[in-house]
Amino acid sequence: MKDIPSNMKVRVLLAQALFGNPDILLLDEPTNGLDIETIGWLENFLADYENIVLVVSHDRHFLDAVCTHVSDVDRSKIKTFTGNYTFWYESSQLMARQINDKNKKNEDKRAALLDFIARFSANASKSKQATSRKKALEKLTIEEIEPSNRKYPGIIFQPLREVGNQILNVENLSKTVDGRKQFDKVTFSVNKGEKIAFISRDPSAVTSFFEIINDNQTADTGKFEWGTTITKAYLPVENNDFFTEGLGLMDWLRQYVPPTVTDADEPFIRGFLGKMLFTGDDIAKKTNVLSGGEKVRSLNTKVSPLQQPALQLNLNGVTCRLFKAEIQ
Known part of the structure; x- marks a missing residue:
């Protein structure tokens, strides 16, 4: 093994x-x-x-x-729903909206009852009606809605500037590793607005391709060219090399602050860590003890081309991903 x-x-x-x-x-x-x-x-x-x-x-x-069933673990409670994930998600959202709507109607009704009671309790001709309103008020219930303890990281990729039409051009790219051809004469172009997934029976072939177009490996033949307006970043499937020094999260993130940012003080760094759900004692963590999901969250702030971007993220992280970049 x-x-x-x-x-x-x-x-x-x-x-x-x-x-x-x-x-x-x-x-x-x-x-x-x-x-x-x-x-x-x-x-x-x-x-x-x-x-x-x-x-x-x-x-x-x-x-x-x-x-066929989904068990939702939230606030130390487990609720089981019949149906698949999408059915659970849509049903739970619908239930929350229905409770909110019901509570709003009850709050409005409660305010109207209190107003009537306040105005007519001392009025002899209206006393019976006021008493009736008091009984109705006692029966009126506002259902408590416990907020979910789920937290969604602020994963937002936004280009630094408007890009041109040409994003990436690849011509006759080939790679052989240990005598085995991984890919041969790959040719394609990526234009503005396109989103492309790379799939293969051999994951190492995709890894090699991404390493090449990010200048970490060299191709046997062929060439590639990024558009002149493109700023790129890379989240590799193997990311342990980013976390070998054992820096604290504050110092680790500080080394990736762009040189154009001049006010990268502690609150600034903490703000970015907070977007990735690192708060409180988590900020004191050393990067070499982070879990797989924590490492991906840490790296997500500097990503454009993605290889296995959802790997190690939980469903909250996957669901909240908002892309404004032109190529993924």
């Missing part, structure tokens, strides 16, 4: 979990490291699986494909 790539380890562990047709199948982020074809196979397998499956996943499309 120690000699095989991490994406292959996921497949081996998945095969181990599926072996023997267990009564209960527990899957923790099963789509991490799987290619699209394997995810599709797993979705079909689990949809037809007759025994119990309990799955934790950040992949809402996967959850929609395989889940």
